[in-house]
Every structure is written in structure tokens, then in C-alpha cells.
Amino acid sequence: MKKCIFSIALAFFAAIFLSGCTDEQKIEVTGFKLDKTDVELMIDETSQLLAIITPSEAAQNGQISWKSSDEAVATVSDEGLVTAISVGEAVIAASFGEFTAECNVSVVTVAVESVQLNKITLTLVKGQSETLEATVTPEDADNVEITWTSSDEEVATVSSEGEVTAVYPGNAVISATAGGITATCDVEVIAQDVESISLNETDVEIIKDETFQLVAEILPEGTGAAVEWTTSDYYVASADENGVVTGKAVGEATITATAGGKSATCKVTVLPVDAQSISISPDEITLAQGESQQLTATVEPENYDGTVEWTSDNTNVAVVSINGEVTAVANGTATITAAINGISATCKVTVETGTSGLNVGDFYYSDGTWSTELDPSKTPVGVVFYVCDPTSTDPTLAQDHPDCTHGYVVSLQNCSDGTPFMENYDAYVEETQSGDFAAWLSGNAPQFQSIDMGDENRDRLSIAQGYNNTKALEYFNENWINYQTLVQYAGTYRETCPAPENSSDWYVPSPKELSLLFIGEWDGDLMSIDILLQGKTNHRDMINNKLAQIDGAAQLHTDDVSYWASSCAGVPTAFTMNAAFGWVSLANINNNLMVRCVLAF
Template identity: 40%
Template sequence: MTEIMKNRILAISALFLAICSCGQNENIPVEAESIKLSRETLELTKGDTFRLTAEVLPEDAEDKTVRWTSLKESIASVDETGLVSAVAIGETVIKATCGNVSARCLVTVTAIPVTGVKVVPSEITITRGSTQQLSVEITPEDADNKEVTWSSSDESVVLVDANGMISAVAIGNAAVKAAVGGLEAECQVTVAGVGVENITLEPVSLDLMVGETAVINASVQPEDADYDGITWTSSNAAVASVDAGSVVALSQGEAVITATAGGKEASCTVTVSEVPVTDEINIGDIYFSDGTTSPVLVEGKTPVGVVFYVGDPSVNDAALMRDHPDCTHGLVVALKDAGMQYWQLRIQFYQRHVGDWVTASGTGYKTTVVDDETINLIMGYNNTKAIEAFNEDEANWDWNVDAIQCVLDYRESVAAPETSSGWYWPSPKELSLLCTGEYNGSINDIFNETDNLEVINGKLSAIGGTPLNNTTPSGTYESYYWSSAESSAYQQAIYVLMSNGSVGPQSKGYPPRSIRCVLAF
């Protein structure tokens, strides 16, 4: 075969193949080359929907069917039309596929926000000590963050727990706030006082004599009620006056004492009788500045003391018998202490008994030193006058008896009746009578015998006096009362302890002790 023939055959073959090829291209469909989504990222609130659209390229692609899928259906789902539904908080990818090409959209699902908060009730008044449950209304109902944080603007008035239970602590006002999802609402709380339900008096009736006093006790229910104190009034203040429940009988007649608290009231009927006329004198009677006595206060008279012994105090006290022969009825204790003082601070320089000087001086007074017998004698007037004479002697000025000055000062401040002995410093026996009363035996043996003092202190309190101190704290000496007598040791004087009635010696120099004056009448 010639070369020319071969070339012709090849040319014819090539032309045939070209013709065949052109026929095949005209029948092949156009495929999708890419997809373009309307959004590459999408943020939705849980529950919302959004329709994605997909543009398939090229435009003449024969099959433009798009298949939609979600990587996490639990976060966001998508239907065949591209409608995306936000299901739960989180992220997922929505994929659009056409043939062999696809496109993706990142979908973020966020929480349903709180748009409104309201505390129910928005204002309330509750009673101190009570509780009340508050609630919260949140909008929308399906909001995701419904966690409530409670707080009180004043926890001294209102407390609130994590569940919205409020507790009324004290009277006042406070705002209780509820914070939810960045929003706040509050309830204005007013705490009112606990009301008085009832008031009772004890006693509900009194029978008094003119000058007597009594105390009416008021009880308010409930015990924790809030009120501005108890107001006391008398229907007839000329018959009986009242101050904070303390009643004073002023004249014969009847008065109704009323106590009011928190709008409630109760009353006590007081019947006042005249004081019966009597010459009898008793322990506990009031002794007045005119030298008279009475079991009760007498209008227009000034009390100066209380009778603590009935009998003749001058039997063994010759000085008292000589100077005041009419003072044979008894002994009176002053309304208050004369002070606290050393017996004889500079005894270390004197180093002798005052009684030694008294015996040697020829003053006519008996010694101030007591023994086991004379300690049981009423000798206070004698001792006082003897010590006054000792102090007046210039030779004794460097070691005066210091405590006697309290007696002298009291005489100046409180005048004694002219018919009395005047105020003096009691002996151990007189102090023992004041505390224990008559005792069958030596006063050295007394311990825990204070019956008489209880009567005397009760009357002193009732008439505005100062009770003798009988409750001395440890380390102090207010209930130790100096007597005007010395013990057998020159460094010591005799005291009586009012807390138990015991009698004993203590150093004259230190510490200071109490002094209470007495008089004979």
C-alpha cells in the first residue's frame, strides 16, 4: 500500500471519529458545579425558625434538587424546603447537597431570654416574727434562664431565703428583690409590730392606809408584743397616785388605777383608809423628822429613818441615859449610808487602843474596847462621844479616828429630831440588832441570820431610802459595816457583815468599810 493510500485512510478515520464525537456531546446533561446558600452563619433563639435558600450553579444544571440535612438534629432540624427549626441551645451545621456538591451554614441556637419579671405580691405588710412566701412571674413562660436570686435591702428588718420565703425580723421597711436573667423586680415589705392582745394586773384590788405604798404588776400578752410602754393613770390622784405601777395612798377614798398598752387596758381598784391612831411602836415603823412614828407614810411629814429595835437602849449606856434620859423607846436607822471610810488609817503610828485614852482621860465615857461580854451591849452613843473626845484632843490629831467624820457629816446633812439622841455611830450590838434582831446568845456566834434586815431594807426601799448593802461582790467591802468598837487587838475594829449577820474584827487601816448612823428615841 502506497504512502498516499495510508494517509487517505487515516484522514477518513479521523473524520469519522469527529462526526461520532459531536453526536455524543449533544446528549450529555449539565451537572451542578456549586451551591450558594442565602446564609453562611445563622443565629436563632430556641424555638425560632428560618428558611435557608440554596442557589445551584450553573443555572443550566439539569438537576437542581437540593437535599437538606442537619449535623445535629437535637440542636436544629431542617426540612426539605430548607426551613431550619431551633430545637435546643448549642451549635450545628445545616448542609445543602445537590449531586456531588454541597454547602454549609453554621447555626447557633441561643436561650430564650427573660423579657419581664414581676414579684407577687409587689407590696405587703406582715407582722414581726412572721413569714411570707413570695413568688415570681417570668415572661415569657418558656424562657430558659429562670434561676431567681433573692436579696433584701435591709436584713435587719427582713430576711429572704433562696426560695423567696421572707422572715420579718424587726419593725421597719425593706425592699425584697428578685433578679432573673439580668432583670429585677421587687416587693416593698412593711414589717409591723406584734399587737397587744391583752393586759392583766396583779393584784386587781388593793386596800391601803394613808401613806402606804404598793406595786401593781402589769403583764402584757403576748410576751413579745410591740408597744410604747405602759401608761398608768389614776381616776382620783388625790386619793391614790401611780407612777410606773407604784401606788401611793394619799387620802381616804377610792381610786381606779388603769394600765394601758397597745390599745388594751386593765384596772385595779384601790381603797384607801385613814391610819388608825395608836401609840404602839413596832419594828419597821417609819420615824419622822418631828419625832413621831407611823407604820406608813403620813402626808406632810418627812421620814428620816426606820425603827429597827423597840426597847430601852440606855440600859447599859450610861452616857445615853445621862444625856438623853427620855430616849428609852427604841433605835432608828438612817435612810442611807453615811459613807465608806477607814476606821483609823494611821493606827500604825498610834499603836494603842483609843479605849486606852478614853479610860485614862477622865472623860466619863467607858472604853471603846469590847470583850466577849461587852460586845453584846448597846453602847454606840457612849463610843461615839468617846471617839469625838479623842479626836478633839490635839495630842491625837496625827492619828484621829477617820470614820467618825462620816457621822459628823451626816448630822449636818440630815437633822435629827430634838427629842432624839441625835445621829451616832452604832456599836456591834446595835448593828447586830439591825441585821439579825434579838438573838439568844452571843452575837459572835451569829451566821446567816438576817431576818430583821430584810424587814428594814423593805421599808427603806418603800419610803425612798437606801437599803443596807447585803450583796457585796467578791473583792469589795460595801456590805461590811464598821461599828464604833475596837477589838482586843489595838490594830483592829469590829464590823458586822450584813450579808449574813456575822461579827468579826478587821484591820482599822485598810480597806475602808461602810458606815450607817443610828439614833435613840
């Protein structure tokens, strides 16, 4: 019996303890509302209502119940999703404990698309009134009734007809709402009319990045009118909300201060910041032929105006890019100058012969020899543009010409000044139902490496294999005589300009070989070379300098035109080289582009 009484008592105290814990965990709700109070829907449209409980932790106290005043007009799910059923009005109520929030739902056949006011800003003197006009579109919308409200009725009130009355100096926003769409007008109430506004300066000269303070005086005093600062050219001079003007670029701008419908102006002339000094680092370098080095120009002060101009006094020895990169051309000395605003600095460049006996820029002759200086007793056929072992990346070249381990030579003329990658390509697409000639080669000529370097083969884009590509496309030409590819022009050029027997003979270069010709070595993805490398085509300029020394030779283009590479990128595109900037890109096979041949030796 005692044991039973003890158990009952223990259970009683446990119940009291647990009840107390539950009461302590319950969080008091201080607020409950919906994110929308008015919704306009067309039949079958839906709108999600969100209930906001304050504090948010109180949401654990229970569940929200939803109810529609007229389910024939609009229904609401347990999650607050409202669905329009038929034209009419309904009230969606959400309840949470003792709290209730409502949203008015209008179901229409033609919804309001926009509400526009005839004014978006309005300045009124205390006691003054003005009526705003609201336009609802479309005109045949079901709910075109305008509801007018003021964000601060102590500053400005608005009637049901849109008449705004200034109550007290300050700012308020008048809203016009129809069908859930709202337009607003910013209203400024001032104590009395502004008679005049003037500035402490009317004509100022400053330099770039300099600031000065404009001060506006409004008469009569005590109007309470706010000053608005604007500029006629933000890129020349700006003015902040306090009238602080900043010179941003050379030129002229007008700063305007406006208050209560009155305005005053100040003409601001921003003058350039002249460079005071310039230096080059390093100021003396020694390079081997074909080598490059970046020079750095330092100008004081740092906010100077103008552009540093780089020049070489002997481009036969060394050339310099617009960004200050120097490339050695031939033995000798040259002076590189960086100039700006009438001041300059120089760097002495000494070019010495490389240790290999073969250098980029050497003249290549019909007998298979080369020299740094042009030999008038021999017939030049090209210029060396890169020194390496071409057979290391081109298995087809290694098989056919294993001794071509010295480098690459560019031809003296274009093979074609304008040709598509393939003639009659559209007819080829229609005949084959795919147009994928690279796939045909892979299936019918497995002795060659694939010429497709598209997305799936992008890692092969940096491999120089123009000889392989040319031989593969020549095989294609033999089998599809009605659809000749661009390598036919390499065959024509071989007849007009025979190559030495110890060379590969002329072929159409791959994207990598074109990149070596125009910008030199680039270790990254060739497709990542973009306009940010503008000015890096100094390698092209060095080769052009050599070509210019050969009678009748055509220099590489430097304008915005493109050369074909011998690699494709899936149907229907192939790779190209932009002559102006030296980047690899893609073009449609039907485009007419130039072809320039190279050879390996």
C-alpha cells in the first residue's frame, strides 16, 4: 500500500514538472501578418501567400489555418496557395492561435498591367494642393479603381481623387494602386517658395582627382528646401549630395544646384595631370636573337594623364610592342624609348647570336640553308619563325621527314587571299547527311591523326601537327573531288615556289603553328588568348620586319582579318588566327579567309 501511494505521488510531481517545462518552452506570439494584403488574379492563376510570425521561433507553437470567404471565387490550400476560380471578390484569412490576418483577392478577366502618374516628383509649399492624375492600362481592365495613400500624412495627405495637400515641411510618398499595381510620386513640402539660389563659385578649374566644396545659399532663409546636386557629365566631374565636386577626367562639366524649382550653376574645367618624370626598368638588357623581355615604365605622379609611347631607334635589331615588350631581331644594339608629354627615358638593348647557330628571323633559302643577314647570292623562300623539333609533335611528319628537326619557316606569299575551308560544303552536307569530314577521315584514313580539335579534343589544340592535317585533307580531296579543301592551295604554292628537298615542303599550319608565328610561345589554352593580349603580336612584327627586307615578299596582315588553320572544330566550324590580335578563334567553313603556308626543316 505504501509503495502504491509513493508511486502515485511520484507520478503527480513528474506531471507537474513536465507541465512546467512545457509552459517554459512555449514562446509568446507578438505579431502575425501576411506578406500581401491585396492580390489581383485572372481565372486559374495562383498566388502564394506567406504568413509572417513574430518572433519566428513562435512558429513551433502550432499550425496556421487558412480559409476563403468565398471558395466559388478563390480557394486556398493548407500551405497558403491561392487559386482563382471565377470573377469576383474573396477574403483569404490566415489564423494562428488568437491572431488572424487577411488578404483581399480580386479575380478578374482582364488584369491591370500598369499604373502611371503624370508626375513622379512634386514640390509644394505648406498649405498648397495639387491633383495627381493616374492612368491605368489596359483601359478595359476589370479593376481600374485607384486607391490613394500617403506614406506620411503629417507631411502630405491625398484624397480619394488624388488631390495632394501639403501639411508640414518634409518628404512623403504618394501611392496610387489599382489591381495590385502601384505607382508613386515623391512629394517635398517646403515652408515657403524659394525665391533664389546662388553658389559660392560659378567658374572653377581643377585637376583630375582634385575636389572642392560648392555651397548653396537659398533665399529667403528657413524655406526648408533640400538642395539637389546634378552634373552635366558624370565622367568629367561629379557632385555628391553635400556639394563636394570631384574632377574625374579632362574636360568641362556644369554642376547644377536645384531647390524649390530654382537653380544655380557652376562651370567646372578639369585640367590634365602632367607627367613630371619617367623611368624604365631595367635600363640595359642583353638578348639572344628571338628572345623577348618586358620593360616597365614608371611615371610620376601616379595619376598622370596620357599614354606612354614605346619606340625603337633600330627595328632591324630590336622591336618593342605598345606595352613595352622588347624582342631581339638581329645582332647589334638598339635604344628603346618610352615617352610621354615631352619627357622620356631609354633602355639600351644589345642583341647577340644564339648558341644554336639558328635563330628566329633567319632567312631560309631554296638550297636549304639559312643566315641571319640576307645573302644576295641566294634565293630566299621564307623566314624562320620558330626553332624547335617539329617531328616531336607530328607523327606523320616524323615518319615522312625524320630529319626535319630544326624549326618552322613561313612562306613569302599567301597561298590564297580568300577561300572557304571546303568548296561546295553545303552540297557535301546534303550528300553525307552530316558534313562531318573529320569523322570520315577517322574512319577511312586511320593512318593520320584526327584533324578535329573541338571541345572533346581541346587538349590537342596546343599540338603542332599542320603537316599531318594537310596530308589527311589531301587524302580527302583525292576521294571527294567535288569538295576540295583549302590544302589544294598548298599544292599550287609548291609548284610556284619549290621548297628545299631537305624540308617537309609547304603545308597549311595548325592553330598551334599559327600561334607560334604571330605571338611566339604560349603555354596555355590557345582559345584563352583574347583581346587582353593586344600588343603581344610583337613576334609577328619581328617576322614582318624580316619579310620587308625580301623583294616581293608579302608581310603578314596586321589588320582585323583572319587566316585559316588546318584543324576543324566539329560541324560546321574550323579554327582561324586573327591577324590583328594574334588570338585563335572559330569560323564557319563557308567563310572566305586567307591561307598562309609554312614548312618544317
